[in-house]
Amino acid sequence: MAMTFSHRVCPETGLKVCRDAELLIKANAVVAIVFLAIGGLFGLLVALTRWPAVHILPADLFYLALTGHGADILVFWVIFFEVAILYFASAVLLNCRLATPRFAWAAFVLMLIGALMANVAVLQGESSVMFTSYVPMKAAPHFYLGLILFAVGALIAVFVFFGTLVVAQQEKTYEGSIPLVTFGAVAAAIIAVYTIASGAIILVPTFLWSLGLIADIDSLTYRLVWWGLGHSSQQMNVAAHVSIWYAIAALTIGSKPLSEKVSRGAFLLYIAFLPIASAHHLLTDPGISSEFKVFNTSYAIYLAVLASMIHGMSVPGAIEAAQRRNGFTQGVFGWLRNAPWGNPAFSGMFLSLVMFGFIGGISGVVLGTEQLNLLMHNTLYVTGHFHGTVAAGTTLAFMAVTYLVVPLIFRRELILKGWCKWQPYLFGIGAFGLSMFMMGAGTLGVARRHWDMTFSDAALSFDYPPSAFLMMGLNGIFGVIATVGGIMYIVIVVGSVLFGKERDEAAVKASPVVFKGGGAVVASHGDAATLKLPGTITLVSVFFVSFVLYYYINWKFLSEVWPLS
Ligand code: HEM
Ligand SMILES: [Cu+2]
DSSP: OOOOOHHHHHHHTTTTEEHHHHHHHHHHHHHHHHHHHHHHHHHHHHHHSSSSSTTSHHHHHHHHHHHHHHHIIIIHHHHHHHHHHIIIIIIIIITOOOOOHHHHHHHHHHHHHHHHHHHHHHHHTTTOOOOTTTSSOOOOOHHHHHHHHHHHHHHHHHHHHHHHHHHHHHOOOSSSSOOHHHHHHHHHHHHHHHHHHHHHHHHHHHHHTTTTTOOOOHHHHHHHHHHHHHHHHHHHHHHHHHHHHHHHHHHHOOOSSSSSHHHHHHHHHHHHHTTTOGGGGGGTTTSSSHHHHIIIIIIIIIHHHHHHHHHHHHHHHHHHHHHHTTOOOOTTTTTHTTTTTTTTHHHHHHHHHHHIIIIIIIHHHHHHHHHHHHTTTTTTHHHHIIIIIIIIIIIHHHHHHHHIIIIIIIIOOOSSSHHHHHHHHHHHHHHHHHHHHHHHHHHTBBBTTTTOTTTTTOOOOOOHHHHHHHHHHHHHHHHHHHHHHHHHHHHHHHHHHHHSSSSOOHHHHHHHOOOOOHHHTTTTTOOOOOOOOOHHHHHHHHHHHHHHHHHHHHHHHHHHHHHOO
């Protein structure tokens, strides 16, 4: 029997919302957004410095800002938000109480202290080691300690999530199997455990080394183990944002997965193959054998890519199936034309889906191919690729779901409705430009993490073609657009939470945010049971043609690097 616990029943989804879970979701989401704001500001400074005509920061501050940008945005923003998602996907979707709220608060406090400590270290200027913090570069001890405390907190949060699943099962708060969104969150949480374990193995000794207690850290071992953390943490993000795609599609248009079994299988592929496919970050590393690289980046990575492609097809497929069921049956794309493009939750989700696949996905496979990697290793192409995955993909998906979290969890009306409508497009276009122009500049050889592409104070000069400078200028402009989108998001969310009208029964009736029955769909198990999807099949064909063409163009580039024939 379900135990009684302090909760309310959501008038829009019919789900029981545990009070503790609700408070923790709010706290984690708010702190996440603060770190997005700080990290975004650092990102703007970085982009303005790399814009040759602006070149705003001196060298030392550039590396400081770059380190702050990576840590605040890819670690603290994303992971605080993911903790909120874990509590939502367990307690709320399973209608149960959150296990051990005290531990969840302890996790929150540890993460917050850790994140602040790392920020202080970065701002003091002695820890500009950038995202990968490769040894023998050494940061201040409290930089590593901050990351370690943050990771311990995150691990506790993950165990609160697992504990909540056990509570739900024992107290029988749901029927049948867990919903797909919760299943995806389980995948993210399992990968998180692996990620944090790799992080502990490498960061704890590095912390001791920074204190002078260990004489030496082997740099090859560091790189190898660090990428166990660096790569799998990105897969955790993918599992989380894919779950969010399914959740938004269910809540905004009532879509069910095409096949629960297939989607679950794809999540299982993530768990099995993603954590080990990390050698694509080390393809040019002289210390690692070719056999290992080839196994790791061909078999392991392609099975992980397969999983993303399954989701990439099944999410639009699920949307098409739902839209057709909702009556939009005209032609091949009537369902897409008539999608709720003015609803920022939906538009943000769809843009995230398309850009993650086309930009992040295709460029990721190209970069992950050992031979092609030589073309763009350590250039801005790499940075362009991962802004396609983590800015246009993960961040935009998380922004999109916030448009549901504010009315449903904070129970506030969104302010600035016009801004809400446009925000996902602005941030999306900005992130699109950032990704594409960094990839373009990288194709022309522009190095990543370089303060000055003119090499004005270097002993040996090198001239990039004018088009490379143009790309970096455009990159700066789109960085500004993304920043405007980011600021709009922060103003909307903070403004709505602080000043938005409270959503009472009347407001819920007047402006519902959940599609009729969407609450039941997201919290249950079941298939759309149709494969009549001409629109999705067309989109997927366009994707494959682009993919194949781009892949072969890069082999052609490669053949031109060595003009032997
Ligand atoms: C306002 C939006 C953003 C702008 C203008 C921006 C700009 C940039 C630029 C220009 C670089 C390249 C620096 C270089 O290698 O010289 C960079 C690096 C990076 N960005 Fe962003 N970015 C934005 C959003 C994001 C988001 C949303 C994420 C992750 C969720 C992210 C994660 C990173 C990471 C991890 C690096 C690499 C740091 C390093 O190399 O140590 N960025 N960003
Ligand atoms: Cu990776």
